[in-house]
Amino acid sequence: xxxxxxxxxxxxxxxxxxxxxxxxxxxxxxxxxxxxxxxxxxxxxxxxxxxxxxxxxxxxxxxxxxxxxxxxxxxxxxxxxxxxxxxxxxxxxxxxxxxxxxxxxxxxxxxxxxxxxxxxxxxxxxxxxxxxxxxxxxxxxxxxxxxxxxxxxxxxxxxxxxxxxxxxxxxxxxxxxxxxxxxxxxxxxxxxxxxxxxxxxxxxxxxxxxxxxxxxxxxxxxxxxxxxxxxxxxxxxxxxxxxxxxxxxxxxxxxxxxxxxxxxxxxxxxxxxxxxxxxxxxxxxxxxxxxxxxxxxxxxxxxxxxxxxxxxxxxxxxxxxxxxxxxxxxxxxxxxxxxxxxxxxxxxxxxxxxxxxxxxxxxxxxxxxxxxxxxxxxxxxxxxxxxxxxxxxxxxxxxxxxxxxxxxxxxxxxxxxxxxxxxxxxxxxxxxxxxxxxxxxxxxxxxxxxxxxxxxxxxxxxxxxxxxxxxxxxxxxxxxxxxxxxxxxxxxxxxxxxxxxxxxxxxxxxxxxxxxxxxxxxxxxxxxxxxxxxxxxxxxxxxxxxxxxxxxxxxxxxxxxxxxxxxxxxxxxxxxxxxxxxxxxxxxxxxxxxxxxxxxxxxxxxxxxxxx
Ligand SMILES: Cc1cc2nc3c(=O)[nH]c(=O)nc-3n(C[C@H](O)[C@H](O)[C@H](O)COP(=O)(O)OP(=O)(O)OC[C@H]3O[C@@H](n4cnc5c(N)ncnc54)[C@H](O)[C@@H]3O)c2cc1C
Numbered sequence: 345x346x347x348x349x350x351x352x353x354x355x356x357x358x359x360x361x362x363x364x365x366x367x368x369x370x371x372x373x374x375x376x377x378x379x380x381x382x383x384x385x386x387x388x389x390x391x392x393x394x395x396x397x398x399x400x401x402x403x404x405x406x407x408x409x410x411x412x413x414x415x416x417x418x419x420x421x422x423x424x425x426x427x428x429x430x431x432x433x434x435x436x437x438x439x440x441x442x443x444x445x446x447x448x449x450x451x452x453x454x455x456x457x458x459x460x461x462x463x464x465x466x467x468x469x470x471x472x473x474x475x476x477x478x479x480x481x482x483x484x485x486x487x488x489x490x491x492x493x494x495x496x497x498x499x500x501x502x503x504x505x506x507x508x509x510x511x512x513x514x515x516x517x518x519x520x521x522x523x524x525x526x527x528x529x530x531x532x533x534x535x536x537x538x539x540x541x542x543x544x545x546x547x548x549x550x551x552x553x554x555x556x557x558x559x560x561x562x563x564x565x566x567x568x569x570x571x572x573x574x575x576x577x578x579x580x581x582x583x584x585x586x587x588x589x590x591x592x593x594x595x596x597x598x599x600x601x602x603x604x605x606x607x608x609x610x611x612x613x614x615x616x617x618x619x620x621x622x623x624x625x626x627x628x629x630x631x632x633x634x635x636x637x638x639x640x641x642x643x644x645x646x647x648x649x650x651x652x653x654x655x656x657x658x659x660x661x662x663x664x665x666x667x668x669x670x671x672x673x674x675x676x677x678x679x680x681x682x683x684x685x686x687x688x689x690x691x692x693x694x695x696x697x698x699x700x701x702x703x704x705x706x707x708x709x710x711x712x713x714x715x716x717x718x719x720x721x722x723x724x725x726x727x728x729x730x731x732x733x734x735x736x737x738x739x740x741x742x743x744x745x746x747x748x749x750x751x752x753x754x755x756x757x758x759x760x761x762x763x764x765x766x767x768x769x770x771x772x773x774x775x776x777x778x779x780x781x782x783x784x785x786x787x788x789x790x791x792x793x794x795x796x797x798x799x800x801x802x803x804x805x806x807x808x809x810x811x812x813x814x815x816x817x818x819x820x821x822x823x824x825x826x827x828x829x830x831x832x833x834x835x836x837x838x839x840x841x842x843x844x845x846x847x848x849x850x851x852x853x854x855x856x857x858x859x860x861x862x863x864x865x866x867x868x869x870x871x872x873x874x875x876x877x878x879x880x881x882x883x884x885x886x887x888x889x890x891x892x893x894x895x896x897x898x899x900x901x902x903x904x905x906x907x908x909x910x911x912x913x914x915x916x917x918x919x920x921x922x923x924x925x926x927x928x929x930x931x932x933x934x935x936x937x938x939x940x941x942x943x944x945x946x947x948x949x950x951x952x953x954x955x956x
Pocket of ligand 1: 699701724725728731773
């Protein structure tokens, strides 16, 4: 018996739906996600190429830089708009809109416009590919949920490996784009939430149109589907900022366990679609294996029996701040960070916290390192859980050794060799990021491998006492600076200013209350010596009382500058915001660039996964 035209159309619709489920998923991957990553990788490639060609032009004789400056002198006479500078002005305008403008996303958090665009673009792409092309041969079925309920599940499942990759410390996207893992985290979160939304579209759609027969719920594949969606939903709920902030380790462990459960359930739910799911495990295992191998290589001394775990030296350097020094057989790029695991301080074996390596692996004076092992110096502010316990440990036990495992190094800090002016601005412990960049730049200048002619190092600290954190390294770097580099170091002590000046522009990072302050292990004699150390350092560094006016300081540097400028910032979010706002104004705007002002590149390290 021949079927009716309506039945034939319905059958044909079904085939079209099945075809589109797979096709749209592929298109989204290749046309949207992969193309976007390819564009970012292309931009990085161009940057690398430009950097290499600029480096090739650095004169080996530093005095040639001074000559070069004399030739550039006419460029100081800015004023007329030069059409040949349109590309630089356009890049400046883009940088301002993308990386200096931010939008509030909560009481204390802001998001970069670049992140907003990426997230909205990604969401729009997913929804367009998910919800369009729903015209049926059978008109009665037009816009029927059947057309996108299963497609949602296909698209969601295909995003899993991407979302897992975006969370990994060692991920191929970071490698291709040069965007550090903690900066990619914002897209990881958006992608994860998108998966949950799509899975619910699938579940509700199926409930609405497909699952009239409730016997379905007795089947293993259906139970697996329900558990999977529930697990994913829990992952999203437990990742909300308040939970992450209050109980990071709880968030972290449940995040991994529930995601693994959800992926496994996906395989049971739809074994024929397992190719969407298992790559998620592979990506995760790749990251973990690499981390484990690196961790073993860096931390374990195979040739020494009984002393397998290498120690670190811990000391209290000021109330609330601990310095941890680890000697390890690795070199790192100045400005990178690493994860620290201290078994005697951690409550859970999985507890690893990120800290920036505040030292550089080579002597700042340009000489060769004497050993293949280098001192990794970490400066840790005692805040809450882990850092507070570390502080307590140093306070109660005094200076001494502690078992320490380091996992790293991570991050893609900027290469400053080709800028003619570099400005470093740090607030409090943010100096752990600017100091190594500063020291490395001085080393490169000494070696004739940098075109830097002016360096300004600004550091705002709450208490005078904090100069001890890095005072000696800073002085060594200042002493090592070559004569052809004009160098200025400005250290501001803000607490005295806070007491006298009302209406502060930005809040400092919170000053941690030292645990057992009354029970401090620092004796009177030690305290006296420390005080005299502080005074010596403060005098040598010309420490001033007050709050840096970053806009004024930046204007002062940018207006007379000749070549490209790099501004590097780390510290409390309000400090980063103040710099962003200053550099989004006429100080470094596109009109100035059109008239001959130098371009300014801004690099901000926020010590967190949320933009400042
Ligand atoms: C790239 C980077 C570099 C940093 N460098 C320094 C530094 O040089 N000196 C310094 O004092 N601080 C630095 N921090 C901040 C430091 O990592 C946190 O202050 C510390 O982890 C908080 O731990 P806690 O024990 O005080 O608080 P917890 O209560 O354990 O955690 C509080 C918050 O810290 C964050 N956090 C905790 N563990 C992690 C983790 N494994 N990954 C990401 N975030 C986490 C979470 O937002 C959490 O909500 C850096 C952070 C990052 C991301």
